[in-house]
Structure formats: structure tokens, C-alpha cells
Amino acid sequence: MTTLKGVAAGLAALALGALPLAAAKAQDFPSRPVTMVVPFAAGGPTDTVARLIAESMSRSLGQQVVVENVGGAGGTRGAGQVAKATPDGYTILLHHIGQATAATLYRKLPYNVLTDFEEVGLVTDVPMTVIGKSTLEPKDAAELIAYVKENKDAVIYGNAGVGSASHLCGMLFMSALGTQMTTVPYQGTGPAMNDLVGGQIDLLCDQTTNTTGQIKAGKVKAYGVTTKEKVKSLPDIPTLDASGMPGFEVAVWHGLYAPKGTPKAEIDKLNAALVTALQDPKVIARFADLGTEPVALERATPQVHQEFLAAEVAKWKPVIEQAGVFAD
Structure with a gap:
């Protein structure tokens, strides 16, 4: 006759047995190529950032990070695809400031910007x-x-x-x-x-x-x-702030995301590869050619990224509502 004590012991044994399997799975990640979705057409600025980061991350992860362009609907089509992807670390999203503004801009957004993703880390301010x-x-x-x-x-x-x-x-x-x-x-x-x-x-x-x-x-x-200071790679171009539009300032930040529920071990590995990419001399040099630079490493964490995204959603909400520009 099976006793309650015996059932409990059996469940405990199963749980203990599952731990090494989970650990082994995390250690094996990634065992196949990772898809980095860019929610815009190839050849655009976000695509350029993604390909530079993906190339460096591929070397760190030991598996190819393949960029897939899923354009349309202002970036929401590609972001929505990642939000619904299997949360195993093999599908990630590189998006820009539009990830924050979509929360207000779109009346029928098919995902929640703040709750349907795991933030991996910020990448660059452009x-x-x-x-x-x-x-x-x-x-x-x-x-x-x-x-x-x-x-x-x-x-x-x-x-x-x-x-x-x-x-x-x-x-x-x-x-x-x-x-x-x-x-x-x-x-x-x-x-x-x-x-x-x-x-x-x-x-x-x-x-x-x-x-x-x-x-x-x-x-x-x-x-x-559009920055308060001149851009190093374009030293002869003045700021709009100093050219008759005082206070005009906007920069486009980029961040890396995974679907909600992606295990922490996978997020940590993706973040480590991202941090390595941000210190890659080739990435730094190429970013400089393009007029930008990687974010400070203390900003390239899931926690900072999460807090920053929430702040950006709050920042842009009144701007978009005042403009009265919305999309279905």
C-alpha cells in the first residue's frame, strides 16, 4: 500500500533528478543557431547594429546568431513574433526605442511590452x-x-x-x-x-x-x-539645439530581448555574450564609424534594461497622446 510518506519521497527524488537535467540543459545552451529577429527591413540602422552584435555574439556562444528581418507594422510584427516564440533562448529580439513607444502608439498591440519579454541588456544609444x-x-x-x-x-x-x-x-x-x-x-x-x-x-x-x-x-x-553635443564622427554638423531649436534632443537606444519565461541561465549566457560584444574592438570601431558607441557596461544588464524600458514607456506616453497619432 502506497503511503503519503512514500509519495512525498518519490516526488522529492524526481525533483532532485530533474535538477541535474536542467543544469545540463543550461550548460549545453546554445546547441544550435540562435535567431535574432530585427523587426525592420534589411539595410536599415537597427539591422546594421544587429548584424555587428550578432557576429560578435556568435563567437562567444559558439553557435551562429542568425539575423532574421521581420519588418512591418512599425516593428510590432517582428516583436510580436518573438513574444510568442518558445522561451528557450533560441529566439531573441533586437529592437530600438520603438519597443517603448509601441505601448502607447498602437491601440491593439498583440503583446504587452512590459510583461511579455525578458530584457537581456541595452546595446547602444544612437x-x-x-x-x-x-x-x-x-x-x-x-x-x-x-x-x-x-x-x-x-x-x-x-x-x-x-x-x-x-x-x-x-x-x-x-x-x-x-x-x-x-x-x-x-x-x-x-x-x-x-x-x-x-x-x-x-x-x-x-x-x-x-x-x-x-x-x-x-x-x-x-x-x-539631434543630441545636445556634436557627434564625433560628424564634427562639422551642428546640433539642432544650437541651431534655432533649443531643447530638441532625441537618441535612439537599442536593446536585446527574449520571450517571457526564458530561463535565467539562458538569459545570463545571452547577456554575457552581449557584454563581450560591447567590448569587442571591432564592434567599437565600427560603431564609431557609424556615429555611435556601445552603452556603458553597467547599463547592459537585464535589471537596468527593464527599469529603463519602463521609464521610456512613461516618458513617451504623454508625447504621443498630445500629438494624437495612433495606429491600429
């Missing part, structure tokens, strides 16, 4: 630049401000889609000037940049990771950077 087509009339930021105010809807501003960093920057730019421009959303920054270089649109505000090369090649006009 300045942005306001750039124009090479034939645009204004010669500097002061002339551009006057030009936009005078021409208003005749000025065509492109962005990478609702919720993208370029969309947010454009909202702030128009709000600061107290005027509107004709806005053309694209399926990613790459197509928007192509049309700017081709002269089909007039303006774009985008991350230095995507604009520095075009600026240095003389393919676009640079009017200002």
Missing part, C-alpha cells in the same frame, strides 16, 4: 540626423527651419513607417516648429533613404548608423544632429 535631398534649397539648419515654416505641406518628409525612430523624430521636429509637413511612410529606412538620395522626398530624420555614410559621400545634405 544619435539622429536631419538630412535633406542634395538639391534642397536651404543651406543650413536656420534656413531649413524658415523653409519648412514657409512651405509647410509642400515639404515631403519620409519615414520608415509608423512607430519607427524616423517617425518619432519627425513628430518631434514638426511639433517643435509648430507646423506640418507632408509625411510619406515607407516599409523601412532603406527604401526611404533610397528615395531621399533619388530626390523623390525632401527630408528624413534618421540614425547616424544609416546616415553617416551618405553624408560623407555627399549624397544628402546634413542640417543637424
Whole structure:
């Protein structure tokens, strides 16, 4: 006859037996390639950051970190795919500031930004630049401000889609000037940049990771950077703050996520690989070429990332609500 004491002993034995298996599983991770989802089109600034980080993390993890571009819906399609993925560490998400703004921007978001992910760590803060087509009339930021105010809807501003960093920057730019421009959303920054270089649109505000090369090649006009200090890689470009738009400041941060419920052991391994990547001389040098740098290592922790994300959601909520721009 089975006794209660015997059942308890059996359960305890099963639990103890499971511990070595769980530990072994954690030690084996990763035993196959890891997919890093980028919720935007290939060739854009977030894609550039992801590929640099993925290459370095691959060496640390001993398995390939494969970048998969899942664009659409301002980044929410790709983020939603990761939120619903098996929480085993093999599917991760590299997203930018749009992870925070989506919580307010989208009325029917299919996931909860704050509760459906495990934060792995922050990656980088990227300045942005306001750039124009090479034939645009204004010669500097002061002339551009006057030009936009005078021409208003005749000025065509492109962005990478609702919720993208370029969309947010454009909202702030128009709000600061107290005027509107004709806005053309694209399926990613790459197509928007192509049309700017081709002269089909007039303006774009985008991350230095995507604009520095075009600026240095003389393919676009640079009017200002969106940080309080000048960008080291673009020393000749003034800040908008000092060019007639006092207080204008926006930077695009990037972070790494896993689905909610991913075991801590896997998160720790992913975080360790991320921290190693942020100290990789090749990553640091390439980031510098693109006008950015890795975050300080104390910011590259799951805890700091989690707290920062919550603060960013709270920060952008009133800005988006005041602008009255929402998406379904």
C-alpha cells in the first residue's frame, strides 16, 4: 500500500533528478543557431547594429546568431513574433526605442511590452540626423527651419513607417516648429533613404548608423544632429539645439530581448555574450564609424534594461497622446 510518506519521497527524488537535467540543459545552451529577429527591413540602422552584435555574439556562444528581418507594422510584427516564440533562448529580439513607444502608439498591440519579454541588456544609444535631398534649397539648419515654416505641406518628409525612430523624430521636429509637413511612410529606412538620395522626398530624420555614410559621400545634405553635443564622427554638423531649436534632443537606444519565461541561465549566457560584444574592438570601431558607441557596461544588464524600458514607456506616453497619432 502506497503511503503519503512514500509519495512525498518519490516526488522529492524526481525533483532532485530533474535538477541535474536542467543544469545540463543550461550548460549545453546554445546547441544550435540562435535567431535574432530585427523587426525592420534589411539595410536599415537597427539591422546594421544587429548584424555587428550578432557576429560578435556568435563567437562567444559558439553557435551562429542568425539575423532574421521581420519588418512591418512599425516593428510590432517582428516583436510580436518573438513574444510568442518558445522561451528557450533560441529566439531573441533586437529592437530600438520603438519597443517603448509601441505601448502607447498602437491601440491593439498583440503583446504587452512590459510583461511579455525578458530584457537581456541595452546595446547602444544612437544619435539622429536631419538630412535633406542634395538639391534642397536651404543651406543650413536656420534656413531649413524658415523653409519648412514657409512651405509647410509642400515639404515631403519620409519615414520608415509608423512607430519607427524616423517617425518619432519627425513628430518631434514638426511639433517643435509648430507646423506640418507632408509625411510619406515607407516599409523601412532603406527604401526611404533610397528615395531621399533619388530626390523623390525632401527630408528624413534618421540614425547616424544609416546616415553617416551618405553624408560623407555627399549624397544628402546634413542640417543637424539631434543630441545636445556634436557627434564625433560628424564634427562639422551642428546640433539642432544650437541651431534655432533649443531643447530638441532625441537618441535612439537599442536593446536585446527574449520571450517571457526564458530561463535565467539562458538569459545570463545571452547577456554575457552581449557584454563581450560591447567590448569587442571591432564592434567599437565600427560603431564609431557609424556615429555611435556601445552603452556603458553597467547599463547592459537585464535589471537596468527593464527599469529603463519602463521609464521610456512613461516618458513617451504623454508625447504621443498630445500629438494624437495612433495606429491600429
